[in-house]
Amino acid sequence: ILIIVGFILLEFRKKQKIKDIGQLLIGIGLLFTGLMTMVDMASSFSKVPLLADVLSKLSNPLLGILAGAIVTAIVQSSAATVGILQAISQSGIITYKSTIPIILGQNIGTCFTSILSSIGTNKNAKRVAIVHLFFNLIGSIIFIIFIYTYQSVIGFSFWNKTIDMGGIANFHLIFNVVCTILLLPCIGLLEKLAMLAIKDSPKDEEDNNDHLEILNLLDERINNISNVAISNSVLVITKMAELTKKNLTNSFELLDKFKIEKFEKIKDREEIINKIDVEVANFLVKLDNLELTEQENEYVTSLLKIELEFEKIGDYIYEVTQLIQILNNEDIKLSEDAKNELKLIYNIVDDALNKTLYSLNHGNINNVIDVQVLKQLSEMYSEKFKKQHIERLKNSKCSIEAGVNFIEILTSYNRIIDNCINIILEITNYKIDDEYISKHEYFNILYKQKGKVIKKKYNDLVSKYDKLLLN
Numbered sequence: 001i002l003i004i005v006g007f008i009l010l011e012f013r014k015k016q017k018i019k020d021i022g023q024l025l026i027g028i029g030l031l032f033t034g035l036m037t038m039v040d041m042a043s044s045f046s047k048v049p050l051l052a053d054v055l056s057k058l059s060n061p062l063l064g065i066l067a068g069a070i071v072t073a074i075v076q077s078s079a080a081t082v083g084i085l086q087a088i089s090q091s092g093i094i095t096y097k098s099t100i101p102i103i104l105g106q107n108i109g110t111c112f113t114s115i116l117s118s119i120g121t122n123k124n125a126k127r128v129a130i131v132h133l134f135f136n137l138i139g140s141i142i143f144i145i146f147i148y149t150y151q152s153v154i155g156f157s158f159w160n161k162t163i164d165m166g167g168i169a170n171f172h173l174i175f176n177v178v179c180t181i182l183l184l185p186c187i188g189l190l191e192k193l194a195m196l197a198i199k200d201s202p203k204d205e206e207d208n209n210d211h212l213e214i215l216n217l218l219d220e221r222i223n224n225i226s227n228v229a230i231s232n233s234v235l236v237i238t239k240m241a242e243l244t245k246k247n248l249t250n251s252f253e254l255l256d257k258f259k260i261e262k263f264e265k266i267k268d269r270e271e272i273i274n275k276i277d278v279e280v281a282n283f284l285v286k287l288d289n290l291e292l293t294e295q296e297n298e299y300v301t302s303l304l305k306i307e308l309e310f311e312k313i314g315d316y317i318y319e320v321t322q323l324i325q326i327l328n329n330e331d332i333k334l335s336e337d338a339k340n341e342l343k344l345i346y347n348i349v350d351d352a353l354n355k356t357l358y359s360l361n362h363g364n365i366n367n368v369i370d371v372q373v374l375k376q377l378s379e380m381y382s383e384k385f386k387k388q389h390i391e392r393l394k395n396s397k398c399s400i401e402a403g404v405n406f407i408e409i410l411t412s413y414n415r416i417i418d419n420c421i422n423i424i425l426e427i428t429n430y431k432i433d434d435e436y437i438s439k440h441e442y443f444n445i446l447y448k449q450k451g452k453v454i455k456k457k458y459n460d461l462v463s464k465y466d467k468l469l470l471n
């Protein structure tokens with residue numbers, strides 16, 4: 001009935017929510033159909049002497065737990081093995097004494113699925129799997145001690161009676177509910193056990209310490225003096241910028257050889273960057289409560305814009321990382337020419353970001369010319385590479401799927417340089433203590449004053465990057 005109703009909802013209703021309910025009903029219907037099929041198949045088990053002999057031996061708790069764990073690990077589903085056990089129970093040949101250890105083993109064996117799925121993931125994912133194992137292992141040990149102590153001292157009246165499907169379901173439920181109640185107050189202990197089992201490398205600890213240091217710098221209790229508060233804000237933004245630089249480097253490395261651990265590390269850093277963005281923005285806004293000079297107030301406004309630009313750079317870098325992940329997951333291959341072209345654009349972006357970081361740390365306003373020239377280069381090469389890519393598509397040297405990702409990566413890289421320009425302009429406008437002018441006006445003035453210098457830098461860099469492309 002459930003399958004029929006589910007099919008009608010899925011096929012003849014237009015709303016997605018109704019279709020989802022239809023899929024749900026079909027799934028439940030198939031689950032119980034399978035369970036009833038197993039019950040029918042298991043009805044003849046009682047006539048097999050070997051099975052009765054094996055089950056009697058599994059009344060030994062250690063053997064029962066081991067059998068339940070191994071079978072569940074192989075099947076990779078405790079629900080399936082519980083269903084099989086319930087089907088066998090219909091034959092009337094298993095008792096509470098032989099079944100309870102098997103159920104405990106099933107709960108341990110189901111951890112194998114999460115452990116298997118954590119292979120190749122980051123350390124936190126592995127810790128989730130380990131916590132799952134510790135939860136069921138500790139819970140099973142508690143139940144074994146309690147059940148067999150009580151049975152030896154007082155005794156359960158139902159111990160040697162046959163168990164039915166409801167009895168198996170009830171014990172499975174009781175085990176999980178009781179374990180949750182007992183271990184919920186011990187979350188800290190489970191966390192420590194997971195951290196001991198999966199330890200951080202020195203590099204991980206370094207990154208985590210950087211994060212903690214950043215948060216400590218934004219402590220309002222030690223920032224009541226305006227110049228101290230502003231100086232600490234600059235340090236925080238600088239750390240944020242360094243994290244974006246790390247992600248840019250690691251992201252491009254994935255293009256050559258994709259590693260899930262490195263991808264997860266980039267993702268973790270991006271989350272840290274977003275957290276810093278929110279905290280430093282809130283902190284800078286609160287500086288209005290202090291008595292700032294006009295110059296300090298302008299600087300705080302510039303810092304707010306600068307940290308927002310770095311947050312955008314972090315987002316674009318993560319977009320590139322996700323595009324590279326798609327290439328890896330869908331086994332889409334870029335041609336060697338396309339990889340070399342992306343490498344050249346990456347080098348330009350890396351150079352621009354390095355100059356931006358230098359300007360932020362040293363107040364260097366001259367780098368605005370260098371970054372603007374790099375922006376022109378990036379745009380020129382990107383247009384050239386897009387045309388070359390279209391030719392590769394025509395000659396079937398590259399797939400359409402690869403082409404879409406190739407162009408999107410180029411676009412993200414160019415946006416990063418735009419953000420670098422915005423950051424340096426903020427630094428420049430503050431340093432010359434001038435009224436704010438638009439980017440367009442600024443570069444009109446710059447090209448009039450430094451046109452020959454810009455042209456020479458452009459030609460020199462074209463020569464440099466052309467050689468890189470040939471190599």
